[in-house]
Amino acid sequence: MDMGQDSYPISEEMEVNIQKLFQCFHSSDDVRSRAFTLHGVKGSLLYLTTITDSTRLQKEILGPLLQAGEGRLEDILPILDIGVVSDLKSAAAAMLQGSCAILLEHRLDIILVDASARVVPSVGEPQNEQIIRGSQVGFVDDVAINAQLVHQRLKNVNLVERHFTLGSESPTHVKLLYMCDVADMNVVDDIIANLLANQDTFIKSPGQITNRLENSHLSPFPQLLFTERPDSTVSHLMEGRVALLVDGSSFATILPVTFFMFFQAADDFNVRWWNGTFFRLLRLLSVMIGIALPSVYIAIVSNHFDVLPIDLVFSLKASLENIPFNPFMEAIFMTTVLELLREAAIRLPKSIASTLSIVGGLVIGSEVVNANLVSTAMIVVISLTAVASFSIPSHEMRLAIRLISLPIMIASSLLGFVGIAFSFSLLFMHLSKLETFGVPYFYPFMPFKPRRILTTLVQLPKRIFGGKASDRRAS
Template sequence: MNNESAGSVSTDLETNIRLLTQQFQASEDLHTRAFHYKGHQGCLLYLVSCTDKMKLQSDILKPLLQAQEGRIIDVLPVLNLAVLFDFKAASAAMLQGQCAILLDHTAEIVVADVSASAEQAVTAPHNEQTIRGSQEGFVDEIGKNMQLIQKRLKTTRFLHRQFTLGQESPTIVRLLYIEDFADPAVIDKISERLLSHRDTMLKSPGQLMNRLEGSRLSLFPQLLLTERPDTTAAHLMEGRVVMLVDGSAFAVIMPATFFMFFQAADDFNERWWNGTVFRIFRMVSFMLGISMPSIYIAIVSKHFDILPIDLVFSLKASLENIPFSPLMEALFMTIVLDLLREAAIRLPQSIATTLSIVGGLVIGSEVVNANLVSTTMIVVISLTAVASFSVPSHEMRLAIRLISFPMMIAASLLGFTGIAFSFSFIFMHISKLETFGVPYFYPAAPFKPRRLLNAIVQLPGRVFGKRRPERGSS
């Protein structure tokens, strides 16, 4: 009775079968198969939905029936074998596609991997497309993602730590890093935060990202997500840590700094002049995305006198019959644009394309005809949207959309002074922000001129020569 209450394995086969079966609440997915091994009664337990029956029959059942001597773990032609002594661990292994082998008069459970894997073809990345770069993207299977990274990192220093998170529905999570390149303190800190996960189920990597971020109140993303194995391998070689979650086609790169969100794979596949110019364009687009509506509001509300007289007359004419303030116009058009963007994401692709074209044309023309929004505001919001779309990171694009709202309010109240205060607050915030002990605004704060130049300008490698990566830095 003590063994039963403790959940440990006894020497009685029927008791062990009953207790292991109870772990699954009499699930119809659980099947058993009795067999004899060296004169002893045995039983094979497996979940049909997680098991490859051909593997089970050829690699487990057939060798057991034909074996004449030796231990079970010595006669099975399976690489992934383990001996367990409690039912909870055995049931967790069975949920991962392993079968449990019980033998009479033996107080142990042998589990062997016979999992059924649905092979998912490697396709081109959907969100990080390149012209001349690799056309391989991550898939939902963590083992396949490891292979894609390992194919690009031919080094014996490539290591990983594996975690099983989720009390009721275990999910495999792996931390990848290169020994002597990644900072051990960062690895230990990430591992500690992962082990603090006590939820019953890991629904998405976003649950872990909320725990891993240093400042949860910051609007700026502190973790970089990518679906490209070549990008992941490059960050590993620069001393960063990568997290893979089984069932997710994205890798999470830590620690992330501000300038990393403006780098694209094409920067390193084109001539350095092209990479430099377009990286600078993306940074300028970030500034325009958060400030362009605010600048327009400040000019129209407080600072008409800075414009040429001809432009003043043009703006006055477009605003003549508009009953709302510039702030209300900007908020209305920004919200409408965000609603169109969200609808295009959630709808099927064939319908989303039609909605984007028809919705944009109809709404844009009709709100002007109804004198709800000025034509100049339509142009400003459209340019703002185009500027935000040029930023490679989806998380940074979301941050641009959120930051622009309080900046528009500040511009409406204080004009250019409000914009100046907003930018000052933003730069103070990102200068103070840290991710796993690494300054978020590195190498601008603390100021490292040589590395800042390399972060902004995609210079040829021979300019700086070979350099060893700084642990955790950009």
């Protein structure tokens, strides 16, 4: 929509205004008008057939106008939200959102009434955060419904909601939710300033908005937590964090975040505390396995056979006897094959993906061993690494772990255990320096908070180690 000007004033001639509005939409076939007479004054309704509800137009707008007695036009319509604009550009923008424009002869403004046709998606189960016990309701692609799901679970007067519209060519609605009594208002102000600084004219995807909120774009670690569960979103809000809902996304973006938040699952709080603690520690162990297991195997086979018991040395030597490649090349080959299978399983239809995953894994795994391309020990190592990465709840953290393991494998093949130690030193230095909106990413280890370390790693009952929501914040 472009008329070549910044302002489009309204004329006293209604037909001129109608013609200009049609020109705004380049005389598109879905722009319709309906003439009527109100108190002896000619009027017209303008609307887009593709995004307005014809039933609402007839019952709530056109019907009352045709049957109106005395009174102002704004008082005749049985609708709560009625807008008035004084230029054609604003009227055209409102029509794109589903509003109906009401024009009257000799009137220098346009009445806007919401008549949008809403496609209400059914609220289904979360696909990526499934749990055994607890709520089975997940977010959908409609930002209004997602906000409603949060409000249904958090009936609190301190819950504040801010609305933003980003993208001038195709407006995208964004809602920012936070608890004004526990959230850090400096963080909220920084997020709002970041959103308002977005000058993109077209929002291709929700990631175009959320990616701008990351403090360090060079870090491999995710600095935003995505959840498709309203109950998890409410929990984060009550702990002082901010939730961002974007139209067209079935995920809520939580910020600021810390490293250990990515290893908590909703199931942890639906089971007994010692079960939740065990599974949380198991996930943290899986991180170490995903990062270090291939590197440790490469270092041992390449440089440090002497650390193994003699029986295990003979077993490994037998499996490596006819392999023409070094352990690093084996690991790269198997990791690439695994990533290809994973990517193919995601892109293919579900009915085919499950077959591909099973058949592909069995056939490729057995045949590469028979062809003496990869040792059986390497198959076991890569399989354990893949299983460990699958146990991490956050998809973004899983990707980061797989990415980080590659340079550590290179260091281990060149320098052995020294390379692994050096790599982990750099890794912990980076985690200690990283921040998200002023919150230390590696909290509570940096800065060191012994009391918070206990509650981060161990899920103790509240009667043993309770506290207010403000004491559990990540800041």
